[in-house]
Amino acid sequence: xxxxxxxxxxxxxxxxxxxxxxxxxxxxxxxxxxxxxxxxxxxxxxxxxxxxxxxxxxxxxxxxxxxxxxxxxxxxxxxxxxxxxxxxxxxxxxxxxxxxxxxxxxxxxxxxxxxxxxxxxxxxxxxxxxxxxxxxxxxxxxxxxxxxxxxxxxxxxxxxxxxxxxxxxxxxxxxxxxxxxxxxxxxxxxxxxxxxxxxxxxxxxxxxxxxxxxxxxxxxxxxxxxxxxxxxxxxxxxxxxxxxxxxxxxxxxxxxxxxxxxxxxxxxxxxxxxxxxxxxxxxxxxxxxxxxxxxxxxxxxxxxxxxxxxxxxxxxxxxxxxxxxxxxx
Amino acid sequence: xxxxxxxxxxxxxxxxxxxxxxxxxxxxxxxxxxxxxxxxxxxxxxxxxxxxxxxxxxxxxxxxxxxxxxxxxxxxxxxxxxxxxxxxxxxxxxxxxxxxxxxxxxxxxxxxxxxxxxxxxxxxxxxxxxxxxxxxxxxxxxxxxxxxxxxxxxxxxxxxxxxxxxxxxxxxxxxxxxxxxxxxxxxxxxxxxxxxxxxxxxxxxxxxxxxxxxxxxxxxxxxxxxxxxxxxxxxxxxxxxxxxxxxxxxxxxxxxxxx
Numbered sequence: 001x002x003x004x005x006x007x008x009x010x011x012x013x014x015x016x017x018x019x020x021x022x023x024x025x026x027x028x029x030x031x032x033x034x035x036x037x038x039x040x041x042x043x044x045x046x047x048x049x050x051x052x053x054x055x056x057x058x059x060x061x062x063x064x065x066x067x068x069x070x071x072x073x074x075x076x077x078x079x080x081x082x083x084x085x086x087x088x089x090x091x092x093x094x095x096x097x098x099x100x101x102x103x104x105x106x107x108x109x110x111x112x113x114x115x116x117x118x119x120x121x122x123x124x125x126x127x128x129x130x131x132x133x134x135x136x137x138x139x140x141x142x143x144x145x146x147x148x149x150x151x152x153x154x155x156x157x158x159x160x161x162x163x164x165x166x167x168x169x170x171x172x173x174x175x176x177x178x179x180x181x182x183x184x185x186x187x188x189x190x191x192x193x194x195x196x197x198x199x200x201x202x203x204x205x206x207x208x209x210x211x212x213x214x215x216x217x218x219x220x221x222x223x224x225x226x227x228x229x230x231x232x233x234x235x236x237x238x239x240x241x242x243x244x245x246x247x248x249x250x251x252x253x254x255x256x257x258x259x260x261x262x263x264x265x266x267x268x269x270x271x272x273x274x275x276x277x278x279x280x281x282x283x284x285x286x287x288x289x290x291x292x293x294x295x296x297x298x299x300x301x302x303x304x305x306x307x308x309x310x311x312x313x314x315x316x317x318x319x320x321x322x323x324x325x326x327x328x329x
Numbered sequence: 330x331x332x333x334x335x336x337x338x339x340x341x342x343x344x345x346x347x348x349x350x351x352x353x354x355x356x357x358x359x360x361x362x363x364x365x366x367x368x369x370x371x372x373x374x375x376x377x378x379x380x381x382x383x384x385x386x387x388x389x390x391x392x393x394x395x396x397x398x399x400x401x402x403x404x405x406x407x408x409x410x411x412x413x414x415x416x417x418x419x420x421x422x423x424x425x426x427x428x429x430x431x432x433x434x435x436x437x438x439x440x441x442x443x444x445x446x447x448x449x450x451x452x453x454x455x456x457x458x459x460x461x462x463x464x465x466x467x468x469x470x471x472x473x474x475x476x477x478x479x480x481x482x483x484x485x486x487x488x489x490x491x492x493x494x495x496x497x498x499x500x501x502x503x504x505x506x507x508x509x510x511x512x513x514x515x516x517x518x519x520x521x522x523x524x525x526x527x528x529x530x531x532x533x534x535x536x537x538x539x540x541x542x543x544x545x546x547x548x549x550x551x552x553x554x555x556x557x558x559x560x561x562x563x564x565x566x567x568x569x570x571x572x573x574x575x576x577x578x579x580x581x582x583x584x585x586x587x588x
Contacts, residue, residue, distance in 0.1 A: 181449035185439070200436050
């Protein structure tokens, strides 16, 4: 009961901080970066639930993110559907794809599933790049209009900041509720012991497929919003580099809690910004490779000193602090 | 089996199952009567655990029939068998180690509840009511095995004897008609075994049917009304504890062991 209370207090502080942030920071730079944090955090969270809670080693999050972006983007750019309807349509398409792909693939375990979804990542990226007439090919999809809902058009970082964080926190809230219900217990159970899970009438393949499709749909929502935010997408945005970033976020933040991946994406994206801002003078030819070196060092340091990620480290620190206070009092 | 009397709950007929050429079960037949304790004993490797796994759908039998309450369950997937009211525990516990004691017991309610993923994720009132009911039912089952005070402990912090009881509580929260206990007394201390015997008697009084797979001979002899003896996948004897104790083949199979 006590830990639950602390948990909600932490979230209240976080959400109030997010709400105040646009009004206390000058310009749109900070909230612009925070939009990316929200999109990435949504993806990383879904992926962490799959990896850590369900034990499903799927690397397909960038793929579903990209499909959500492209389907909604193409429909809006070609004026086939209004953006808001495109988002819903994209989610349905991605759900169907995740279902069709997941049904056979989720029979694979561990590394084999990782290999299969890793292949999917490249197949979709290449397909998007090669279907020039429909997707715009390597150059990317242009002419995506901004998101408009019932006559109100979202423009600029300020609007998308709120929309993206509502999506991210909404997904977190959904996961929190779900993981503390019969569905979440079924998902954790099938990870701990499949044979015991089926002995209490849990349909293991069905629940694996359900949580796989759920995270795919969330990734699709994030992707659709992402494409309306940038009004531009290229296939390479949804490829291997994004996967590596998501995994880095999960490792840095820690996958055992829901706020771990959020913390991971905040740290990773702001670290990247800091590298670019402060090291530009020293290393003018700054490329993604330099980022990779920094993140590599960070991952190694985290794995050595905080194997449960920042979230786990903070938990231990808080525990230590309380004991210290308790003793002095 | 039209002539099958009503008192028979589980009827296993000529069940065989091989693994890579080794016959783990060879034409095994026996029946379990309602509200009675039936035991399956046998030396190591006799096929006892395979038998449970074949009944619960973990393994599909190569041949033979398994009827539960009149319907054929041979070859059905494990979660369907479980939903018909067949609960089990595991020799190696197989508890959900990432959960607390009560959460383990709560998973037992899965088959009799139905809130979907969206209802749970959006915390709809119906899902929350169901969650509360699940918690109460799981708590009742923990109370039945005497673990209500450990409800919020993580599984890893419990000693072996209590972990075995959590497995039983999880099975009980399925509200089963038939319970299979796979070596429930294995590794337990004397006073823990006594506690288990009392619990099993109470469950029978409440109308449960129990199949016991066990190594602990005095435990089996004192509890069971019927004993089935397996050796190398073959049923070598069946009868009351007295009959089994004096059976030549059983004594031979257990050579050197006092029954």
